[in-house]
Amino acid sequence: MVQYATTDLDMSFAVLADATRRGVLEQLGREAASITQLADRFHMTLTGMKKHVGVLEQAGLVVTEKVGRVRTCRIGARRLDDAAAWIERYQLLWDARFDGLDQVIDELKQREQSDATNDDRDNRGEGTR
């Protein structure tokens, strides 16, 4: 479908945006588990958990292996380095920006105060029709 246009980074972050999936990752980080065990632990149907595991597996964050009728899930070889790297890069940008802007911010705060006496409504402009 459409989804293949999305990048690894998109997928990494999207995967992490779900609390259940983060929980599963942490759980598997501690100990391998079957689908049933995970479903129980997160109060969800087998089918529902299977989907989450599928997402995690497709992202390379989890590997599974079926032995007999039991599918065992473990954390996968892929780390979250790309996501971590993006955030780290952004932190640098942020630091540079804010370090350089410290004076400007002070100025803005002062200006804000004088503006407040004048006009403090910013987003609710309609009074007249």
Place this chain on the structure above:
Amino acid sequence: MVQYATTDLDMSFAVLADATRRGVLEQLGREAASITQLADRFHMTLTGMKKHVGVLEQAGLVVTEKVGRVRTCRIGARRLDDAAAWIERYQLLWDARFDGLDQVIDELKQREQSDATNDDRDNRGEGTR
């Protein structure tokens, strides 16, 4: 339930799961911009970009200020520390898990070899934990 204070983390990661939003953050990290400028840069309607900015603003990652008819967007005071922290914590878990399993894996490989000389082609040896 076992879950975290899901909302913040959920939001942080969800915000980052969109390439446009990541781009906007990077852009604003370099230089403040109006909605129109951002919309142009990312080939999107004003309304569309406004929504993204709204999401970023609600997450505290962007602040905006309307002066006259122009709304100027800047990166906000909030850093991505919570997201970074989660990933970092997971990296530790991951390392511990995989470091701890190194010997096991080595053993398994060796066992594989001796098994191959035998007759048993079953190498799914993780049964014992």
Place this chain on the structure above:
DNA sequence: TAAATACTGAACCTCATGGTTCAGTATGCG
């Protein structure tokens, strides 16, 4: 004052997500 600019909000569209139920299939056990 009239026209262009910049944003805003409502309504709508399409598609993905997170979850379910239900009906299988394969496996293990007594």
Place this chain on the structure above:
DNA sequence: CGCATACTGAACCATGAGGTTCAGTATTTA
């Protein structure tokens, strides 16, 4: 064998995300 267990897949559902258009409102500019 016959039943319970464990997973699988299809179908369905509700919600929300990401985007659009269209019709405004407010501000600047000529």
